[in-house]
Amino acid sequence: MPVARLLRQVAGQMLGSPACGCWIATPPLQFLGTSPRQIPADANFHSALFSETDQPRILITGGLGQLGVGLANLLRKRFGKDNVILSDIRKPPDHIFHSGPFIYSDILDYKNLREIVVNNRITWLFHYSALLSAVGEANISLARAINITGLHNILDVEAEHNLRLFVPSTIGAFGPTSPWNPTPDLCVQRPRIIYGVSKVHAELMGEYYHYRYGLDFRCLRYPGIISADSQPGGGTTDYAVQIFHDALKNGKFERNLKPSTRLPMIYIDDCLRATLDVMEAPAESLSMRTYNINAMSFTPEDLAQEVLKHVPEFQITYNMDSVRQAIADIWPMNFDDSNARKDWGWKHDFDLPELVTTMLNFHGSDTRVAQVN
Numbered sequence: 541m542p543v544a545r546l547l548r549q550v551a552g553q554m555l556g557s558p559a560c561g562c563w564i565a566t567p568p569l570q571f572l573g574t575s576p577r578q579i580p581a582d583a584n585f586h587s588a589l590f591s592e593t594d595q596p597r598i599l600i601t602g603g604l605g606q607l608g609v610g611l612a613n614l615l616r617k618r619f620g621k622d623n624v625i626l627s628d629i630r631k632p633p634d635h636i637f638h639s640g641p642f643i644y645s646d647i648l649d650y651k652n653l654r655e656i657v658v659n660n661r662i663t664w665l666f667h668y669s670a671l672l673s674a675v676g677e678a679n680i681s682l683a684r685a686i687n688i689t690g691l692h693n694i695l696d697v698e699a700e701h702n703l704r705l706f707v708p709s710t711i712g713a714f715g716p717t718s719p720w721n722p723t724p725d726l727c728v729q730r731p732r733i734i735y736g737v738s739k740v741h742a743e744l745m746g747e748y749y750h751y752r753y754g755l756d757f758r759c760l761r762y763p764g765i766i767s768a769d770s771q772p773g774g775g776t777t778d779y780a781v782q783i784f785h786d787a788l789k790n791g792k793f794e795r796n797l798k799p800s801t802r803l804p805m806i807y808i809d810d811c812l813r814a815t816l817d818v819m820e821a822p823a824e825s826l827s828m829r830t831y832n833i834n835a836m837s838f839t840p841e842d843l844a845q846e847v848l849k850h851v852p853e854f855q856i857t858y859n860m861d862s863v864r865q866a867i868a869d870i871w872p873m874n875f876d877d878s879n880a881r882k883d884w885g886w887k888h889d890f891d892l893p894e895l896v897t898t899m900l901n902f903h904g905s906d907t908r909v910a911q912v913n
């Protein structure tokens with residue numbers, strides 16, 4: 541396996557390196573080979589292949605999930621429609637297919653990835669493909685393949701083609717021994733689900749490639765994300781999206797987490813803006829390569845009370861999902877994102893009241909919300 545081989549080579553180098561730990565700057569000679577999956581000899585990873593005035597050429601993997609289409613829309617407004625390619629292994633609906641470049645890309649197929657990057661002169665890659673927390677626990681071998689092997693392919697293609705790479709991490713990268721309230725950027729990370737383990741692995745591998753070879757890896761740990769026009773893909777925080785749909789379409793909602801389960805959350809517009817901001821931030825402003833971001837923190841009960849202000853007849857019942865509850869019980873309650881705010885000016889716009897109004901207006905502007913407001 542190329543990454544394992546690469547690690548063995550590094551270990552060999554490290555054993556021969558000075559004990560001061562100052563071995564960061566020079567790639568060992570073994571890396572300067574001819575295999576496309578080794579770090580190229582002329583790599584100078586901070587000088588991008590495009591000049592500062594050029595627009596980046598962007599690939600988004602796993603782009604048909606909850607977040608990818610919104611990210612593509614934002615990036616296309618900023619960099620031009622044709623500079624942003626959305627990709628996935630699923631078939632896109634018509635309106636997405638016709639809204640800008642779409643391509644098939646399986647992150648488990650390294651040659652396919654490389655071909656896309658070369659043929660489209662990709663310079664930035666947003667790696668969104670993943671199996672989320674609940675579906676990951678239901679299919680651990682697939683989660684391991686997509687979230688770990690897939691990530692290795694992405695890192696190899698980043699290294700080979702000198703890409704700026706964004707990989708999202710998550711509140712799920714923490715575990716029962718992490719500080720919960722709040723959780724800082726740097727603390728114990730011992731997650732107990734495959735999703736969390738794979739995300740810690742991604743953080744560490746990306747940072748390792750950055751500090752070892754200067755690769756331009758950037759990562760945000762996202763809270764649970766709430767979106768109006770896209771569906772979540774099988775996570776623990778999905779209830780906070782579903783509740784809005786159910787409030788207006790059915791008038792009732794079945795909660796799967798305890799009323800007191802507090803988790804960090806963010807509205808999708810804030811999350812995607814943060815993603816673009818950190819990718820555009822000057823490298824010198826980034827004191828670290830993996831940042832927490834946050835906007836709000838609430839329980840199912842807090843959210844229900846806020847929805848009830850707008851939809852008073854809304855009925856909420858409870859049917860616990862033991863897998864999701866066990867996951868949520870070991871996740872952070874609050875996220876400390878002060879480093880992101882200090883280093884590159886992160887600031888959220890949506891708190892709980894604005895979130896609820898926006899979501900209800902989206903789902904039912906012609907029904908109950910209109911009557912209440």
Ligand SMILES: NC(=O)C1=CN([C@@H]2O[C@H](COP(=O)(O)OP(=O)(O)OC[C@H]3O[C@@H](n4cnc5c(N)ncnc54)[C@H](O)[C@@H]3O)[C@@H](O)[C@H]2O)C=CC1
Nearest residue numbers: 602604605606607646647668669670708710762764765773
């Ligand atoms: N949605 C959320 O609340 C949060 C998301 N994140 C992270 O953000 C990223 C995007 O999340 P979502 O859009 O919510 O995920 P999602 O589960 O909705 O979408 C993931 C996409 O990956 C695609 N995919 C699966 N196997 C693939 C393969 N072999 N090759 C290429 N694509 C493949 C799926 O078809 C799907 O469209 C993920 O990495 C996730 O871990 C992090 C924290 C919170």
Ligand SMILES: CC(=O)[C@H](N)C(=O)O
Nearest residue numbers: 672673710775776777
């Ligand atoms: C917080 C996440 O990473 C995701 N929404 C999940 O619940 O799995």
